[in-house]
Amino acid sequence: MVTLVNLRAYWRFLVVLYQFFPLIVAYTRDKRKYLLFGGGRRVTTEMRVERADILLESLLTLGPTFIKLGQLLSTRPDILPPEYIEVLGTLQDDVPAAPWDESKAVLEAELGPVEEAFDAFDTEPISGASLGQVYVAEYEGEKVAVKVRRPGIEDLVEADLRVIRWSMPLLMRFIGEGRAFSLENLADEFAKTIREEMDYAEEAETLVEIQENFADDDTLVIPEPIPERSDDRVLTMEYLPGTKINNIDALDDLGVDRTELATNLQRIYLQMIVEDGVFHADPHPGNLSVTDDGRIIFYDFGMHGEVDPFIQDKIVEFYIAVANQDVDGILDTLIEMGTLSPNVDRQVMGDVMELAIADARGDDIEQYRVNQILEQVESTIYEFPLRLPRNLALVLRVAGVVEGVCVTLDPEFDFISVATDYLTEEGYREESVQKIIEGVGQQGQKTAQSLFRVPPKLERVLDRADRDNLTLNVRLEDNRGVLDKLAKRLIYGIFLSFGFVSTVIIYALNPENLVAVGAAGAPTGVVALLLWRSFRSRKGLRATPQFTRQNLKERRRE
Structure with missing residues (x-):
């Protein structure tokens, strides 16, 4: 028997197909100019921007699930070109609030009558998102914030997840094999992520964990959850009002030191990612406020990420390599993290890195921002397909968004200087130097051993060559035919x-x-x-793309 969710999924599939039909036709014409015949056509930057705008409007029209999907895609430069990443990066998780009667039904199904669960309840939401909305109430004489899952969202999300899964074979026709692998993984990852974000019990656990990690830090405030008025569909927590972190005039009126505020924000995220391994993954200004005494308030821990120890070490190495302008170190770290293929053209990527660093450098040799380097890397990622781990993609997105907030607070904010100071204070740079010394020692030992092993082998090779008995086997790699x-x-x-x-x-x-x-x-x-x-044919022989300073400037202007 066909379930109601399946019926809804069939209908949603038709709606999605209708919304994306113009893009499907456009991508089909890229391969066959006249749909059924004719050669392919060149896709310009302007065409990609136009299509990205169409995609953005379609996602907004399709509602909550697809808004979340667009936000996730905006963190995946291994799947979409940079023009799409930039446009989707503007996608805000802001939709009209659900009627109070529907939200009330969710509240009472979980906590019983609203009048009994709370002393008072304001039925006008103070914020609304695609998956839930937040109200202000009173509980035991204190103001609290009550986050309620959007009514009926579970069935809609499940139907849309089926639509996304059914759409995969169609999408695979328009992308390369490497990106097809990433896209297929992204579908599974998205299903897991959106279900986690709808689970308010898990959000409360994450909130408590991060709160404990910063128990001795007085630069931030995290709302205290109230377990007896919370479950998987309702999250009640301490109400913490504040000034939005991007409201510069209001912060100046409060006398807040904006440079110090930006530095604190950066250091908090460095600790989350490098030290603790769990981080708040949605740091846009709507989720960050400031108390009257200059402490940062964090809201909404629904989107969070975890970093394993190996990636933590590599992130530290990446920051140190950037601070030292060590291009080879940057490339080695990206390859070890899985961000770049080991077979990538190091010369091309090295040119990109060197030009990005040179272009971003100020008067001081370390006056440049890591976000500008990441932009160049992300632009090249689409040209050199890779498989980008989900949490690493979140780290890249968080780094970019946090730096944007910091630069809003202080236009002269130096991301690298703050990161370098933090790593030095925590002893990471000394550990890095120690590893280098140990590596040099090991390399010296291996070199000494080779001095004894190589001469006899070399003598045997020369003897065979002298007797005309030397055979040389050459294997030519030709993966591209x-x-x-x-x-x-x-x-x-x-x-x-x-x-x-x-x-x-x-x-x-x-x-x-x-x-x-x-x-x-x-x-x-x-x-x-x-x-x-x-x-x-555009397949087969193709020149290696050459990146020059002029090329990068043109791409940035575009």
Whole structure:
């Protein structure tokens, strides 16, 4: 028997197909200009921006699940081009509030009558999001914030997740094999993420864990949850009003030191990611406020991330390499984290890194921002397919958003200087130096051992060469089929030459016999067409993209 969720999913599938139909046609024409025939067409930056705007509008129209999907896609430069990432980065989780009667039904189903559960309850929400909305109430004489899951959201999300899963085969037709792998993983990851975000019991656990991690830190405040008035669909917590962190005029009126505030925010996130391994993953200004005495208030821990110890170590190494302008160190760290393929063209990526650092550098040699480097990396990520781990994507997004908030507070804010000071104070830079010294010692030991092992082996090789008994096996990697393409062109060329000569000879011997001439010329024409198509194809031979300073400036202007 077909369930109600399945019926809703079938209907939603048709709605989604209708919304995305213009994009489906556009992507199909990229492969076949006239849909069923014709060559491919070049996709310009302007076309990508236009399509990204269409995608944004479609996601907003489709509602909560797809808004969340768009936000997740905005953190995945391994799946979408940079133009899409930039446009989707503006996607706000802000939708009209559900009617009070519907929210009240959710509250009473979980906690009983509202009048008995709370001393007073304001039925106008103070904030609304795609999955839930927040109200102000009174409990045991204190003001509290009550987060209520949006009515009926569970069935809608489950239906939409089925639609996304059914849509995967269609999406795979328009992307490469590497990105298809990432996209398929993203569908499973998204289902897990959105279900976690709807589980307010898990959010309360995360809130308490981060609160404990900063128990001795007086630079931030995290609301205290109230367990007896909370469950998986309702989260009641301490009400903490404050001034929005991007309200510069109000902060100045309070006399808050904005540079100190930005520094505290950066250091808090460094501790979350590098030290604790669990972090608040949605640091946009709507989720950050400031108390009258300059402490930072964190709201909404529904979106959170975890970092395992290996990635923590690599993030530290990345920050240190950036501070030291060590391009090889940056590339090695990105490769070890899985962000770049080990087979990536290091020369090209090294040029990108060097130009990004040079372009972002100020008067002081360390006056540049890591976000500008990440922008260049993200732009190149789409050209060099990779598999980006989910939590690493969240870390990249958090780093960019946090730096944006910090620069709003202080236009001269130096991200690298703060990160370097933090790593130095916590002893990470000394550990890094110690690892280098240990590495040098190990390398010296290996070199000494090689001095004894290599000469005898070299002597044997030279003896075999002297006896003309040395065989050298060469293995040529051709993952892109370049040799196959060249062989086909060579064969086509031979047949074309033979056919052309044959046709000329037949015509010279009997110019009036057009049937014979045509019989010889037709196959020659077919071969000529095949040879022409092999040169027209964009697959196979392709030059390595060259990144120059002018190229980067043009891409930034675009």
